[in-house]
Amino acid sequence: MEKHRDIDPAVFRKEGHEVIDWIAEYLENMDPYPVLAATKPGQIKASLPKSPPAKPDPLPDIMNDFRSIILPGMTHWNHPRFFAYFSTTSPYAGILGETLSSALNVNAMLWRTSPSATELEEVATDWLRQMLGLPNQFEGVINDTASVGSLCAMAAAREHAGLKIREKGLAGRNDLPKLRVYASEEAHSSIEKAAIVLGFGQEGLRKIPTDDAFQIQPAALEQAVREDMDAGVKPICIIPTIGTTSTTSIDPVKEIAEISQRYGIWLHVDAAYGGAAATVEEIRNRFAGWEVADSIVVNPHKWLFTTFDCNILYCRRPEVLRQAFSLTPEYLRTPEEAQVKNYNSYGVALGRRFRALKLWMIIRSLGTEGISNAIRDHMSYAQQLGESIRQNPNFELIAPIPFSTVVFRYNPPNMKGHQNELVVNEINEGLLNSVNETGKAFLSHTKLRGKYCLRLTIGNLKTNWEDVQLTWDLIQEKAVRQLVA
Numbered sequence: 001m002e003k004h005r006d007i008d009p010a011v012f013r014k015e016g017h018e019v020i021d022w023i024a025e026y027l028e029n030m031d032p033y034p035v036l037a038a039t040k041p042g043q044i045k046a047s048l049p050k051s052p053p054a055k056p057d058p059l060p061d062i063m064n065d066f067r068s069i070i071l072p073g074m075t076h077w078n079h080p081r082f083f084a085y086f087s088t089t090s091p092y093a094g095i096l097g098e099t100l101s102s103a104l105n106v107n108a109m110l111w112r113t114s115p116s117a118t119e120l121e122e123v124a125t126d127w128l129r130q131m132l133g134l135p136n137q138f139e140g141v142i143n144d145t146a147s148v149g150s151l152c153a154m155a156a157a158r159e160h161a162g163l164k165i166r167e168k169g170l171a172g173r174n175d176l177p178k179l180r181v182y183a184s185e186e187a188h189s190s191i192e193k194a195a196i197v198l199g200f201g202q203e204g205l206r207k208i209p210t211d212d213a214f215q216i217q218p219a220a221l222e223q224a225v226r227e228d229m230d231a232g233v234k235p236i237c238i239i240p241t242i243g244t245t246s247t248t249s250i251d252p253v254k255e256i257a258e259i260s261q262r263y264g265i266w267l268h269v270d271a272a273y274g275g276a277a278a279t280v281e282e283i284r285n286r287f288a289g290w291e292v293a294d295s296i297v298v299n300p301h302k303w304l305f306t307t308f309d310c311n312i313l314y315c316r317r318p319e320v321l322r323q324a325f326s327l328t329p330e331y332l333r334t335p336e337e338a339q340v341k342n343y344n345s346y347g348v349a350l351g352r353r354f355r356a357l358k359l360w361m362i363i364r365s366l367g368t369e370g371i372s373n374a375i376r377d378h379m380s381y382a383q384q385l386g387e388s389i390r391q392n393p394n395f396e397l398i399a400p401i402p403f404s405t406v407v408f409r410y411n412p413p414n415m416k417g418h419q420n421e422l423v424v425n426e427i428n429e430g431l432l433n434s435v436n437e438t439g440k441a442f443l444s445h446t447k448l449r450g451k452y453c454l455r456l457t458i459g460n461l462k463t464n465w466e467d468v469q470l471t472w473d474l475i476q477e478k479a480v481r482q483l484v485a
Contacts, residue, residue: 007056007059011058011059011060012059015059015060015063018063019063023095024092026078027078027090027092027462030076030078030079030080030462033074033076033079033439034076034439034440035075035076035079035081035082035436035439035440035441035442036075036436036437036439036442037072037073037074037075038437038439039072039073043073044069044070044073047069048065048069075442077308078090078460078462079442079460080460080462080463080464080467081440081441081442081463081467081470081471082441082442082460083441083442083443083444083456083457083458083471084442084443084444084455084457085444085457086273086299086302086303086457086459087302087303087457087458087459087460087463088301088302088307088308088459088460089305089306089307089459089460089461089462090307091305091306091307091362091365091366091461092365093358093361093362093364093365093366094305094306094307094358094361094362095307096361097307097357097358097359097360097361097362098307098358100357101353101354101355101357101358104354106354107351107352108121108343108352108353108354108356109332109342109343109344109349109350109351109352110332110334110337110342110343110344111334111336111337111340111341111342112334112336112340114354115340117352117354117356117357118340118341118342118343120356120357120360121140121141121142121343121355121356122139122140122341123356123360124140124142124356124359124360124363125139125140125141125142125312125314125356125359126139126140127360127363128140128298128300128304128312128359128363129314131278131279131363131368131371131372132275132278132279132298133278133281133284133287133291134278134290134291134296134314135291135316137316138296138314138315138316139314139315139318140312140313140314140315141312141313141315141318141321141343141346141347142310142311142312142343142352142355142356142359143311143312143313143347143349144309144310144311144353145190145299145309145311146188146190146270146272146297146299146311147190147193147194148311148347148348148349149272149297149311149312149313150188150190150191150194150239150268150270150297150313151190151193151194151197151198151348152313152321152324152325152346152347152348153237153266153268153294153295153297153313153315153321154181154191154194154195154198154236154237154239154268155198155324155325156266156294156295156315156317156320156321156323156324157181157236157237157266157268157294157295158179158198158236158237158324159320159323159324160266160294160317160320161179161234161236161266163176163179163234165199166323166324170199176234177232177233177234178204178232178233178234179199179200179204179233179234179236180200180204180205180206180228180233180234180235180236181195181200181204181205181206181236181237181238181239182205182206182208182221182224182225182235182237182238182239182265183205183206183207183208183216183238183239183240183241184207184208184210184215184216184239184240184241184244184251185207185208185209185210186210186214186216186241186244186245186246186247186249187207187239187241187244187270188241188244188245188270188272189245191205191239191270192205200236206224206228208220208221208224210249213249213399213400214244214246214247214249214399214448215249215250215251215252216240216241216251216252216256218252218255218256218259221238221256221259222259225238225259225263225265229263235263235265236265236266237265237266237267237268238256238259238260238265238266238267238268239268239269239270240252240253240256240267240269240270241269241270241271241274242269242270242271242274242275242286242287242290243271243272243273243274243275243277243402243403243405245273245446246399246407246446246448246455247398247399247400247405247407247446247448248273248274248399248401248402248403248404248405248457249399249400249402250274250286250402252289253269253287253288253289253290253293254288254289255289256289257289257290257292257293261292266294266295267292267293267294267295268293268294268295268296268297269290269293269295269296269297270297271287271290271296271297271298272297272298272299272302272311273299273302273303273403274402274403275287275296275297275298275299276298276299276300276302276303276304276375277303277375277379277403279304279368279371279372279375280372280375280376280379281372283379286402292316293316294315294316294317294320295313295314295315295316295317295321296313296314297311297312297313297314298311298312298314299311299312300312300359300362302459303375303378303404303459304362304371305362305366305371305374305461306358306359306362307358307362309355310355310358310359313347315346318346321346321347322345322346325345325346325347325348326345326346327345328342328345332344374461375404377464378403378404378458378459378463379403379404381404381458381463381464381465381468382401382403382404382405382406382458383401384465384468385406385456385468385472386401386406388472389406389408392476393412393413394410394411394412394413394476394479395408395409395410395411395479396408396409396411398448398451398453399448399453404457404458404459405455405456405457405458406455406456406457407446407448407453407454407455407456408453408454408456409424409428409451409452409453409454410424410427410428410431410454410475410479411424415427421450421451424451424452425450425451425452426452428445428452428453428454429445429452431454431475431478431479432444432445432454434478434481435471435474435475435478438474438478440470440471440474441467441470441471441474443455443456443471443475444457454475456468456471
């Protein structure tokens with residue numbers, strides 16, 4: 001009987017070497033690739049067989065299809081002119097870390113299932129805690145994304161409220177008040193989604209108005225808390241953001257922390273994007289207040305140059321987080337469990353990838369100075385671009401630039417005025433599309449108080465000022481053509 005086996009090791013070695021060579025060439029020579037994929041919906045799917053192969057396909061054939069079918073349909077997040085959303089980076093050490101993690105293929109659910117995976121996660125998250133200047137009371141847990149990290153933090157906040165929801169649930173109870181979470185109207189949509197999942201519902205999330213800098217207004221927050229308490233509603237969690245999604249605005253965390261402490265409400269800080277900038281010591285004053293938070297999320301896969309995905313939830317009260325999630329059936333009990341950390345007890349997932357390996361390798365390969373200097377450069381580029389926009393009378397900045405995201409729009413003097421707002425929005429939407437269609441750069445957009453804005457975020461390790469300048473020149477060129485058209 002034929003033995004079932006994997007690809008021949010000799011073929012794997014040959015193709016593996018070729019893949020590494022291709023990766024190095026790809027990352028060093030991104031210009032030939034359009035940043036935004038130019039494929040039509042359904043095009044990739046139509047190019048692939050409708051059914052899986054009954055017999056093994058040769059690995060060289062699979063790789064050829066990757067190059068000819070899959071690659072043309074990729075939007076290249078690694079491109080130094082990928083300025084949409086929040087940029088990512090694939091440093092070589094991260095790729096090697098992912099490769100080694102795939103080869104080891106461990107499930108880091110218990111200390112016993114891989115002691116190195118567990119203890120390296122403790123080390124790597126603590127290294128980053130030190131880089132961010134956070135107190136040593138914070139312990140880190142690696143998740144996939146901030147959506148899951150914030151959901152876990154909000155579950156801990158719910159547990160902290162002492163309502164026995166873990167044991168009794170929410171449905172059918174007449175002894176529970178309405179529950180409330182507070183966040184800015186500019187907070188990430190994952191907060192609202194977590195409120196839905198955790199049973200608070202969309203009505204359980206109260207969105208607090210922001211000021212002209214798109215920052216939450218503490219007075220309005222405190223008024224909302226007092227109104228709810230007077231009405232018998234139970235405040236569960238307050239969630240300020242350091243680096244909101246649309247504008248990367250910084251909520252006044254210190255003032256908000258005082259409110260949370262005054263009323264005994266769990267404080268969770270969403271620093272998924274902006275937290276990385278705390279590695280730059282001279283701007284740590286912008287983070288004042290986050291050191292007393294109960295929990296914080298930071299995404300190394302955004303601006304800390306770690307391959308996707310990698311989120312860290314830092315918790316000042318890890319025992320509460322564990323209380324919210326710990327559930328150990330008999331088959332997971334081990335004799336050393338009282339002496340070690342079993343990470344499955346600190347979140348939703350039982351199965352956990354070995355993400356700590358790539359984070360540890362990236363911090364070592366770039367060094368703390370290399371990481372903070374790159375972030376300094378990105379913030380400097382953003383300020384330079386902001387100044388160029390200010391000097392061009394046909395454009396206007398829509399939001400401050402606290403980090404490396406610039407929000408602006410085309411609005412020449414002859415278009416200014418409320419009656420032309422819809423026209424200006426249409427022009428800016430067309431401008432964004434025309435820039436992205438060139439394949440030379442990729443920007444995203446947002447809407448702020450009815451204004452359609454272009455949004456350019458600098459965050460790739462290989463992005464330099466020349467990439468930003470080329471994109472700004474392209475935007476100005478397309479703006480003129482858009483108005484003429």
